[in-house]
Amino acid sequence: xxxxxxxxxxxxxxxxxxxxxxxxxxxxxxxxxxxxxxxxxxxxxxxxxxxxxx
Amino acid sequence: xxxxxxxxxxxxxxxxxxxxxxxxxxxxxxxxxxxxxxxxxxxxxxxxxxxxxxxxxxxxxxxxxxxxxxxxxxxxxxxxxxxxxxxxxxxxxxxxxxxxxxxxxxxxxxxxxxxxxxxxxxxxxxxxxxxxxxxxxxxxxxxxxxxxxxxxxxxxxxxxxxxxxxxxxxxxxxxxxxxxxxxxxxxxxxxxxxxxxxxxxxxxxxxxxxxxxxxxxxxxxxxxxxxxxxxxxxxxxxxxxxxxxxxxxxxxxxxxxxxxxxxxxxxxxxxxxxxxxxxxxxxxxxxxxxxxxxxxxxxxxxxxxxxxxxxxx
Numbered sequence: 001x002x003x004x005x006x007x008x009x010x011x012x013x014x015x016x017x018x019x020x021x022x023x024x025x026x027x028x029x030x031x032x033x034x035x036x037x038x039x040x041x042x043x044x045x046x047x048x049x050x051x052x053x054x
Numbered sequence: 055x056x057x058x059x060x061x062x063x064x065x066x067x068x069x070x071x072x073x074x075x076x077x078x079x080x081x082x083x084x085x086x087x088x089x090x091x092x093x094x095x096x097x098x099x100x101x102x103x104x105x106x107x108x109x110x111x112x113x114x115x116x117x118x119x120x121x122x123x124x125x126x127x128x129x130x131x132x133x134x135x136x137x138x139x140x141x142x143x144x145x146x147x148x149x150x151x152x153x154x155x156x157x158x159x160x161x162x163x164x165x166x167x168x169x170x171x172x173x174x175x176x177x178x179x180x181x182x183x184x185x186x187x188x189x190x191x192x193x194x195x196x197x198x199x200x201x202x203x204x205x206x207x208x209x210x211x212x213x214x215x216x217x218x219x220x221x222x223x224x225x226x227x228x229x230x231x232x233x234x235x236x237x238x239x240x241x242x243x244x245x246x247x248x249x250x251x252x253x254x255x256x257x258x259x260x261x262x263x264x265x266x267x268x269x270x271x272x273x274x275x276x277x278x279x280x281x282x283x284x285x286x287x288x289x290x291x292x293x294x295x296x297x298x299x300x301x302x303x304x305x306x307x308x309x310x311x312x313x314x315x316x317x318x319x320x321x322x323x324x325x326x327x328x329x330x331x332x333x334x335x336x337x338x339x340x341x342x343x344x345x346x347x348x349x350x351x352x353x354x355x356x357x358x359x360x361x362x363x364x365x366x367x
Contacts, residue, residue: 016070026075034167037112041175044108 071156077146081129081157082122082164089346090121090217093240096350097218097233099357101225109176113224116172117217119164120184124191124213126161130154131196139258161192172224180224187216201263204270211244212237235294236350242287243346246280246319250338253277253322277323280338284319288312291349300353307352311345 012020094117098110105113129136129147137148146152152160165188173181195210203209215237222233252259252266253273259266268276291312295305318341321334 010070012070016072019072019074022075023071023073023078026078034171037115037171038175040108041112044106 069153071152073146073152073156077151078126078160080146081126081152081160083125083128084122086125086214087118087121090214091118092347093236093350094118094217094221096354097221097236098225100218100232100236100353101222103226105225110225113172113176113180113221116168116176117184117220117224120168120172120188120220121217123161123164123168124188126157126164127188127192128196130157130161131192132200133157135201135262135264138262139255141255141258172220176224177227179227179229180220183216183220183223187213187220190216202265204265204267206265207248208245211241211248214244215240232294232299235290235299239287239291239349240346242283242290243342245283246287246315247339247342247346249276249280249283250322250335250342253335254332254339274326277326281319281323284315288316301356303356304349304352308349311348314341315345 091114094114098105098113129145131154132142133145133147133154136142136145142148147154147157165185169181169185169188172184191210191213195206195213199206199210218236218240219229219233222236223229249267252268253276256266256268256273260269267279271279288308291308292305294300295302295308315338318334318338322331322338325331325334
């Protein structure tokens, strides 16, 4: 059995945890919007989505 | 000494970010972004032909995010001078909320995704033009011109003038005279607008060592340059009417609004000291925003009116 005390390391404060969670949610929203955007444009263009003129 | 030295970060300690989502939104320069979105929307809807609303939203969203990326990269590179100027000392980097490297990573990520999304989903001419706009603003203006020459905002103004061109390319897949006219209007609007700001923020720019025209050439030379650029701006803004590109409603409105710009430019030239001089520069700065907004709003209204007229009559 390991009896060595675990190092504390970096312990986040409640404020830091809250801000990190908010940033993570914002990233998730941004990625979700990107997925919806690609899906919507694919639906609009149909097979033409592969045609990308200069 | 920095305006906000007390917020300097102790880099000897492991740093856990407490930056909020609002700090990252501030990096996007939302007010600049709103003007980018508006001018891009005008460029997009002025373009001939029908574009599906989903593609229109995608195009304008990509241009908006690309503009925001430029703002974040600009702040990442200018944290040192932002800390010295009252106007910018509250930005997230000088306040110590976000590190320059974090802003750089944020800006590069948004720039990459905005350009690639516009290129893949809309067309590559628009994607390439958006990439060039970001490059011009970040590398040519921010990294090179801004700290080097008094012509910084004259040449750098090209970056701010490109969004309607990008939008036109997104809508049509090509370029034409009309987006070039929109480009020229914003290009020649930029110097009087920013030099009016530089006149009443002269101390800020001098403290930060930014060679704005009033710092380098003095206020009187700047007043003359504002007047000259305003004359050119008013002529260029009205020219599309006799050239047959924009309607009479736009032409007359541009002349009336242009008269207002000229009036204020003459005021700036006449009043050189005291409260009258300060008031003249502040009025020019505020009115120039209204001027550009009104010109583009009239173009947008003309497009809307033409689109709904057949439905009414």
